[in-house]
Amino acid sequence: MQVSIERQVSNVEAQNLSALTPIAVISIFTLAVFVGFEVVSKVSSTLHTPLMSGANAIHGVILVGAIIVCSHATTDLELILSLVAIVLATINMIGGFLVTDRMLEMFKGKKGADK
Amino acid sequence: MSDFIYDLIGLFAGALFILALKGLSHPRTARRGNLLGALGAGIATVVVFFHGEIKNLWWILGAIAVGTIIGVPAARKVQMTQMPQLVALFNGVGGGAAALVAIVEYLTLGDTATTAIVIFTVFTVVVGCVSFSGSIVTFLKLQELMTTRPVVFPGGRVVIAGTLAATLGSSVWVVIELGTSPLLILAGLSLLFGVLFVLPVGGADVPIVISLLNAFTGLTVAASGYVLNSTLLIIAGTLVGASGTILTRLMAEAMGRSLFGTLFGAFTAKPQDTSGVVEDRPVRSGSADDVAILLNYARRVVIVPGFGLAVAQAQHTVRELADLLISKGVEVAYGVHPVAGRMPGHMNVLLAEANVPYDQLVEMEDINPTFSQTDVAIVIGANDVVNPAAQTSPGCPIYGMPILEVANAANIIFLKRSMRPGFAGIENELLYDPKTMLLFGDAKASLTKVISALKAQ
Numbered sequence: 001m002q003v004s005i006e007r008q009v010s011n012v013e014a015q016n017l018s019a020l021t022p023i024a025v026i027s028i029f030t031l032a033v034f035v036g037f038e039v040v041s042k043v044s045s046t047l048h049t050p051l052m053s054g055a056n057a058i059h060g061v062i063l064v065g066a067i068i069v070c071s072h073a074t075t076d077l078e079l080i081l082s083l084v085a086i087v088l089a090t091i092n093m094i095g096g097f098l099v100t101d102r103m104l105e106m107f108k109g110k111k112g113a114d115k
Numbered sequence: 116m117s118d119f120i121y122d123l124i125g126l127f128a129g130a131l132f133i134l135a136l137k138g139l140s141h142p143r144t145a146r147r148g149n150l151l152g153a154l155g156a157g158i159a160t161v162v163v164f165f166h167g168e169i170k171n172l173w174w175i176l177g178a179i180a181v182g183t184i185i186g187v188p189a190a191r192k193v194q195m196t197q198m199p200q201l202v203a204l205f206n207g208v209g210g211g212a213a214a215l216v217a218i219v220e221y222l223t224l225g226d227t228a229t230t231a232i233v234i235f236t237v238f239t240v241v242v243g244c245v246s247f248s249g250s251i252v253t254f255l256k257l258q259e260l261m262t263t264r265p266v267v268f269p270g271g272r273v274v275i276a277g278t279l280a281a282t283l284g285s286s287v288w289v290v291i292e293l294g295t296s297p298l299l300i301l302a303g304l305s306l307l308f309g310v311l312f313v314l315p316v317g318g319a320d321v322p323i324v325i326s327l328l329n330a331f332t333g334l335t336v337a338a339s340g341y342v343l344n345s346t347l348l349i350i351a352g353t354l355v356g357a358s359g360t361i362l363t364r365l366m367a368e369a370m371g372r373s374l375f376g377t378l379f380g381a382f383t384a385k386p387q388d389t390s391g392v393v394e395d396r397p398v399r400s401g402s403a404d405d406v407a408i409l410l411n412y413a414r415r416v417v418i419v420p421g422f423g424l425a426v427a428q429a430q431h432t433v434r435e436l437a438d439l440l441i442s443k444g445v446e447v448a449y450g451v452h453p454v455a456g457r458m459p460g461h462m463n464v465l466l467a468e469a470n471v472p473y474d475q476l477v478e479m480e481d482i483n484p485t486f487s488q489t490d491v492a493i494v495i496g497a498n499d500v501v502n503p504a505a506q507t508s509p510g511c512p513i514y515g516m517p518i519l520e521v522a523n524a525a526n527i528i529f530l531k532r533s534m535r536p537g538f539a540g541i542e543n544e545l546l547y548d549p550k551t552m553l554l555f556g557d558a559k560a561s562l563t564k565v566i567s568a569l570k571a572q
Contacts, residue, residue: 019344020341020344020346022231025341025349028346028349028350028353029337029349029353032337032349032350032353032354032357033353033356033357034357035133035354035357036136036353036354036355036356036357036358036359036360036361037357037358037360037361039133039136039137039140039358040136040139040140040358040361040362040365041361042140043139043140043141043362043365044142045365045366045369045453045454045459045460046142046453046459046460046463047139047140047141047142047145047460048326048362048365048366048369048458048459048460049198049199049202049322049458049459049460049461049464050139050145050149050460051136051139051140051145051358051362052202052325052326052329052359052362052366052458053198053202053205054135054136054139054145054148054149054152055136055139055329055333055354055355055358055359055362056202056205056206056209056329056332056355057149057152057153057156057205058132058135058136058152058155058156058333058351058354058355059206059209059213059329059332059333059336059351059352059355060156060205060209061128061132061155061156061159061160061336061347061348061351062209062212062213062216062335062336062339062348062352063156063160063179063212064159064160064163064345064347064348065213065216065336065339065340065343065345065348066212066215066216067160067163067164067169067175068163068343068345069216069219069220069223069343070170070171070174070175070178070219071167071168071169071170071171071172071175072168072170072223073170073171073219073223074223075222077222078219078222078223079171079174081215081218081219081222082215082216082219083174083175083177083178084178084215085211085212085215085216085219086175086178086179086182086212087178087179087181087182087185088182088208088209088211088212088215089182089208089209089212090178090179090181090182090183090186091182091185091186091189091205091208092186092205092206092208092209092212093156093160093186093209094182094183094186094187094190095185095186095187095189095190095201095205096190096202096205096209097149097152097153097156098186098187098190098191099189099190099193099198099201099202099205100139100149101146101149101150101153102190102191102195102198103195103198103464104145104146104149105146106195106463106464106467106468
């Protein structure tokens, strides 16, 4: 009973947040697609691996989503699943940026020698 | 913190991600780009704690600490040769996290979820789970914990198609029925589909699949952004999804692979006849001493490193050989194919780690004209990237892929483990060329023998 009341409260809170209108979502999505296409369209193959790894780290920002769901988790199951999500997302984000940096460290000075 | 300020900071983080991707696509700005991305992610993570009510704060901080304790040493200590599979693993856990986030939000919303939210939840769960289990399989393949060859079993096509149909069916079921168990069944089926989807992919195509799954995970993050009403997640996820798709295509092009063939290999693959098109033609195999003699009298040597070098972790040994030759007055250069190694650009990372001077690493377009003045080309664990079939036989899978033209060198030495063809599975005519000498064995062991033979002379 307690749980269901809390749940209703959190739903009310959720509705108070300014929900994105469908057209806003579609606009953000479309523009982001174009930007995503544009920024990587002319990358040299030498950088394919670091770029993939960097992009991989960026989607680790799902950590923010994991924190949000955990912060309003009410049942044990929700809490456990969202904590697992936080652990996984943290590994993705922190590990991803670190390993990309290690890769790029190896390239240091390469282009200086080339050009 | 007000919603407006929170969203504004989210937008700032999104802009940092764009700058990060932009920076990462140019060698000079790549490292800074990565740092900008990390900054954006860091800001977004800190800010979320100051927005709205945060329950379970200590649990959250504890989980972040656990993730850090696992992630940091993994990223710090991994050998550079094993880095592709670590990236695959990081991608997989990201997909898994997105799927879990969607599941939890679904449980929290219960009956109040709108149909649109349920559809996006289903998308996130399906694609996130596929990305998770698919990435685990690519990890196992790259770590060689399982075969790198395509895994195809009789009736495989039917099983895969059946799993896909069941996955789609239960997606519809979840949208209509709205229940916890349908959602968990859907997650299970999606995990299974991810495994079946990646199993038939051969070793050479694995990087392309990793890149594709990376783009998938990006899209799941975007979809969960819709569910959670977070513009930041929508922006970041879509950026990764879009750039990842382009990157996957570029990668497939650089490797001379068809993206379509890679993706739908699961549906078209037939059990391969592995017993054998082993051609019974004579090859000239030599000993380490023969190789040493050839090298000792050479004026110019070009080293062509490939996948086998990475597998044998012989990059330090190969540098030792190069240094020895240079000390004997031989001119040495490395001819690096854009897709040498396990991923595009991987070989540059490996050789750079072994402290090979940058001016010795020559890119394909620059090294090709010099092969005619080269006395010995040493091909170490590479095959497809030097296979003339890519230029001469239309219809072979790698036709059209630019290659290193080692055939123009006066002598060719192949360091190979066996006569097995490369990952593309195509016979290499060059192996039967009269000016080719083969030295069989593990690349590292062979190189060590050649070095001691050279020193003895």
